[in-house]
Amino acid sequence: MTLLPTPVAAFGYLLAAICFIVAIKGLASPRTARRGNLIGAAGAALALAVVLLSTEFAGANLAIVLVTIAAGAVVSVPVARRVAITDMPQLVAIFNGIGGGAAALIGLIELTQHEVLGVQGDAMAGTAIATGIAIGSLTLVGSLVTFLKLQGWMTARPVVLPGAPVLFGAAVIGTIAGAAVVAATGQVWWGVVVLVVAGALGVLLVLPVGGADVPIVISLLNATTGLAIIGTGWAVDNVLLLVAGTLIGAAGTMLTLAMARGMGRSVSGILFGALRGSSTAGSTQASDRPVRSATPEDVAVALGYARRVVVVPGYGLAVAQAQHVVAELVDALRERGVDAVYGIHPVAGRMPGHMNVLLAEANVGYELLVEAGEVNPTMPSTDVVVVVGANDVVNPAARTEPSAPIYGMPIIDAEAAGQVFFLKRSMRPGFAGIENELLYSAKTQVLFGDAKDSLAAVHAALKTV
Amino acid sequence: MDAMTTLTLLVLAGFVGAEVVSKVTSRLHTPLMSGTNAISGVVLIGAIAAMAGTTNPLLVVLGTLAVLLATINLVGGFVVTDRMLEMFSRPQGRRGGDE
Incomplete structure (x- = not known):
């Protein structure tokens, strides 16, 4: 038995979806941005309340969930409150990456449950799960690489591995092929393969991106998180996740294009410019040409x-x-x-x-x-x-x-x-x-x-x- | 939900998402990215739904990890966005003394 009947829960999710739309619209205008963010938080709180009150929990799972949520809040609030203003982009990248990681984990859980219940072979569900795992893993690993670049823990210059275009192509094909096997067979170990190969794809995607382009890639990975959430929503049959994931994917894509336009760059140039061997001229060496110094x-x-x-x-x-x-x-x-x-x-x-x-x-x-x-x-x-x-x-x-x-x-x-x-x-x-x-x-x-x-x-x- | 209904929902939501950010000043690009990122933390409800009914210890562990990651994304995301926007909305005009 659950506290909320299904129609009430569905109505709660609808209200939360409206909150998210109003939130994103508010964030796009200086006057309403802060209120928009708070409305988004309210929508998320409502959605959380609905899921807690409308789900049947086995064993001690409800207690585990509540304790874990409290722990997550205790960890994240001080970090978000104290982060230096210069480090905010890295923090957003990390938050975004772990959100993708959560989507990938959910995919693996669903895959295992389907195997246990013997309901493998549903191609639609399999495709949704494979999408969540692949895009979630790509987002997680790609975001971690952007974090390392912005934090200065690795070079901010474009890194092009030997044979990068071939590796990249192989990772794309491997991810798609692995996802197809997951969709067809529903086997967990193929899900793990997709997780690993898509993670490698995330590395290969972000490594060649240099310098000032990194924030644009963070925005792009923000949009891909939306896709991963669509996969999750489909897999767990939740309308709110479908709507939220699509909103994030679409808004994130528009934002990425707008950011690239602001810098006079194209998204494909940012991602693949270094692979094509163009535009990496320059050096990080201090020049020894004379300059006039001032007091x-x-x-x-x-x-x-x-x-x-x-x-x-x-x-x-x-x-x-x-x-x-x-x-x-x-x-x-x-x-x-x-x-x-x-x-x-x-x-x-x-x-x-x-x-x-x-x-x-x-x-x-x-x-x-x-x-x-x-x-x-x-x-x-x-x-x-x-x-x-x-x-x-x-x-x-x-x-x-x-x-x-x-x-x-x-x-x-x-x-x-x-x-x-x-x-x-x-x-x-x-x-x-x-x-x-x-x-x-x-x-x-x-x-x-x-x-x-x-x-x-x-x-x-x-x-x- | 059948596939066609799902597809309809996705297409409509996609248009809404693209439309609401169609004219945004560059000054708000970063808070907007951060705010949409925070909303993506709502994947938390997917994590809860996925682990709720299982008693398999491995799945409970994986689910707990997913709940933890999603919560950090959700809560941290909204807090850091609010901090960015708080800096925008300080009283305008003359600077007072430093705090």
């Missing part, structure tokens, strides 16, 4: 007597946790009557919107954050551009060098301003691993050092000029 006083004088200043922040600002210091400097300039604003590149940092989040943390008003498309026309009348810990997003190679990995990406046109200061720790190239000709331009000077220290020194020097 904090040089920068302070140029800024203090400028009419218009654009600060272009990048990942270095996030790493140095310099968002408060840069906001103080810009405030000081504005108090002096300098028209100082931030030029925000949509993909500066390690995730789209990274800089908005970071500067919002320092209470910088939206009106000072000017998007690339709006700031570029004002560049010729801008006296000074200060590039803080950014590189690729101001690299003119995106316009002039067809062989560069970032070719075609919209950039902030710092080159057009009167004077450019780079605040950098070293001469190492940016995430994309390519030289930035702007560094060697006659109008450019570099202030070496940690962004936080450099900005504080410039701010101090500004008081004396």
Whole structure:
């Protein structure tokens, strides 16, 4: 006996599905985003209540489930609350990956139960289960590789194994063939084979993706989780999972395309560009070409007597946790009557919107954050551009060098301003691993050092000029 | 549910999913990715449904692991998304003192 009759449970799932649609719609607009997220959480809580009250549990399973859910919440809340803002993309990748892992495990459980009950051979159910296992495993392993890349535990450069296209093709065919055997026979061990081969496919898919493209692949793997959930929903015959999985798959696909478009890249170019042997030019070696270096006083004088200043922040600002210091400097300039604003590149940092989040943390008003498309026309009348810990997003190679990995990406046109200061720790190239000709331009000077220290020194020097 | 009903449901839900995110500012790309990721944690109910009726110890262990992973995805996903969005929605305008 269960507490909820089936029609009531079905109605509860319908309400949860509506919550998810409203949640995703809310998340897509700045005004309603936070409320949208809470509505999504409410939908998930409702779905959880419905499944607990409408399912018959054998033995001590209900107690096990409740304790495990409590344990999962205890583990995840502190991690999610304390993670540094720079590490959020990795955390999302991990969360997404383990969600896929859960879908793969559910597939194996269903497969075993079908074998025990002797109901193998239902091709529809078998296909659903095989989909859950294959896509879930691919998502789990692929997400782990993106985590390693973003965390810096392995190189962020594209990695192309010898014979990669052949291996990749073999893994695709192996996964599909294995899934077909699972669908036809329902044998558990073939499910394990699919799990392993699809995991290898996940590695082969993500390894050749380099640098700034990694967040787009996280988004793609987010969409594939949706597919895995469709497989799960089909296998356990749950309408809410079918709807939620499809919503996530469709919204995730649109989002992935939008992110790729924002960087002037194509999804197939991101995934397979390195395999085709194109666009991996560049090096992570520090260049030994001469640059003109500047002192904090040089920068302070140029800024203090400028009419218009654009600060272009990048990942270095996030790493140095310099968002408060840069906001103080810009405030000081504005108090002096300098028209100082931030030029925000949509993909500066390690995730789209990274800089908005970071500067919002320092209470910088939206009106000072000017998007690339709006700031570029004002560049010729801008006296000074200060590039803080950014590189690729101001690299003119995106316009002039067809062989560069970032070719075609919209950039902030710092080159057009009167004077450019780079605040950098070293001469190492940016995430994309390519030289930035702007560094060697006659109008450019570099202030070496940690962004936080450099900005504080410039701010101090500004008081004396 | 028969195959045709399922297919109808999937196609309609797919159109809804694509439509609701069709015009989203790049600033919200990451929270939106994180939020949809959190929703994918609802696979938790699949994990519960799959393990509920079994007494096979191996399946209970696998199911418990699936419940744990899905819960971390679900709860952690919503919390981290809320944190991202909290940073967006701080009071605008002049900066106050640092906390």
